[in-house]
């Protein structure tokens with residue numbers, strides 16, 4: 449009987465021979481023959497091997513976007529791999545609080561589905577051909593491999609894969625760090641490789657619970673958002689792109705930006721804060737739109753300022769004239785800003801197309817939100833229903849809003865000072881931002897009563913200021929009216945005088961005419977008399 453050492457020697461020499469033959473085949477056989485050998489080798493193995501293998505590449509052919517299926521499967525496996533795999537990769541997870549574990553490269557784990565056993569493994573290949581490129585590129589191609597017995601083919605391809613992709617997508621949404629994006633200024637040719645959006649982790653604490661506004665109105669907004677986020681089938685049925693426009697308007701400090709953060713937190717969406725002045729052309733708007741992900745808010749704040757496009761150009765021209773004319777030393781930073789603004793050729797129609805043109809239907813589940821302090825300044829075409837489907841007014845703080853702020857800032861539901869505050873707040877126009885500032889404790893152990901008294905003081909001051917302002921305005925109005933009346937009087941006097949003058953001139957003219965006529969008649973009569981006399985004289989001669 450052969451000893452253990454002899455067996456190992458036998459295996460070793462067989463392996464060495466196989467490797468030698470393989471090296472010979474790789475080196476000396478022409479590609480075509482090698483191709484056929486490999487093809488038939490896989491066929492033979494396929495007959496003998498009862499297992500089927502499916503690969504999922506990390507990137508598609510264009511290598512631009514990570515494949516959705518890969519990301520979903522990775523998330524699904526990561527939920528299991530921490531218990532099943534032996535070599536794991538660690539990444540920082542949501543809110544930078546927990547560690548997310550996933551399978552390391554070239555690791556394998558098993559999964560079970562309806563009593564079937566399957567094997568998942570991760571692999572990567574490295575491309576040996578080095579391209580000469582100005583930009584560093586990664587040559588590694590990762591992929592996930594699924595292996596299962598061929599008798600389960602139907603159930604795996606029809607049920608299992610759909611199941612894990614659905615599950616994985618849910619996990620991706622649950623685990624993902626939400627991001628706040630802003631568009632990069634267009635830097636022309638040199639920036640063409642640069643990503644269009646930059647991002648930071650979105651970490652805003654605002655929720656609907658702590659937004660101070662009428663509870664009925666708030667509930668209406670929440671219902672609208674829920675209906676939208678669950679409306680995939682409905683939008684498909686009515687033939688509408690799955691997107692919705694919100695217009696938030698109201699005075700400064702009434703919670704428009706806070707509302708955006710609350711919506712993003714409520715729906716678990718990313719936020720794309722679009723700075724229109726940094727967009728050069730309408731076509732760039734389209735590119736930016738394509739680069740946004742699904743489940744996101746696209747926000748344009750203070751749209752009245754960004755959109756006054758014709759006004760903006762006029763203003764620039766006026767600025768140019770001013771600067772050029774008086775020989776001031778130009779501020780280079782301002783000049784650059786101005787240059788950038790001048791370069792922006794985004795038009796109203798470009799923006800309208802961005803909101804609801806054909807391109808806006810690429811992807812889905814997007815909310816487009818505009819904010820403005822001056823809704824009346826906006827072009828009606830921009831905010832018509834269908835573009836801005838829901839108009840939400842955020843206004844001065846009422847008593848209901850105050851109660852929410854008191855709960856947020858002081859953690860109280862009731863206090864005896866609520867009564868005077870109720871009367872004052874209904875009579876005053878104070879923004880929630882100002883109410884919140886008054887309520888904010890100024891010491892660590894701030895007494896709620898002190899804060900409420902601060903607010904009462906603030907409200908009384910605001911009321912007094914409003915009264916003085918109203919009085920001044922009334923006075924100004926009165927003076928204006930008086931001035932207008934005086935001007936009217938002067939005008940009417942002038943008109944009268946002018947009329948008098950005219951009629952006098954007319955009378956003088958008539959009189960003059962009359963006297964001239966009279967004189968003429970007189971002259972004529974003298975003349976004729978003269979003639980007569982002459983005649984008489986002549987006759988008497």
Ligand SMILES: Nc1ncnc2c1ncn2[C@@H]1O[C@H](COP(=O)(O)OP(=O)(O)OP(=O)(O)O)[C@@H](O)[C@H]1O
Nearest residue numbers: 658659660699700701702703704705706880881884
């Ligand atoms: N309705 C509100 N509920 C709770 N807090 C609010 C509300 N409105 C304003 N605040 C507070 O006031 C601050 C300013 O509010 P916010 O930035 O949302 O106002 P805005 O309407 O966006 O103002 P602007 O028009 O100047 O951009 C916020 O930090 C928030 O704490």
Ligand SMILES: [Mg+2]
Nearest residue numbers: 704705749819
């Ligand atoms: Mg704001």
